[in-house]
Amino acid sequence: MSDFLDKAKDFADKHDKQVDQGIEKAGDMVEQRSGGKHDNQIDKGVDMAQRRTGEGDTSPR
Secondary structure: OHHHHHHHHHHHHHOHHHHHHHHHHHHHHHHHHOOOOOHHHHHHHHHHHHHOOOOOOOOOO
């Protein structure tokens, strides 16, 4: 299992921009499906996830 996690971390480090974009799209979809009820919490979660995926948040939020 740790080999898989190491590979996932490697991928996230090498492709930070793409990972951040994917996280952003997922957050937008959740916001849309929730009717905007939890936008602030979702935005915080997206920001936290993006900071943990490599060199930092590269999306234009």
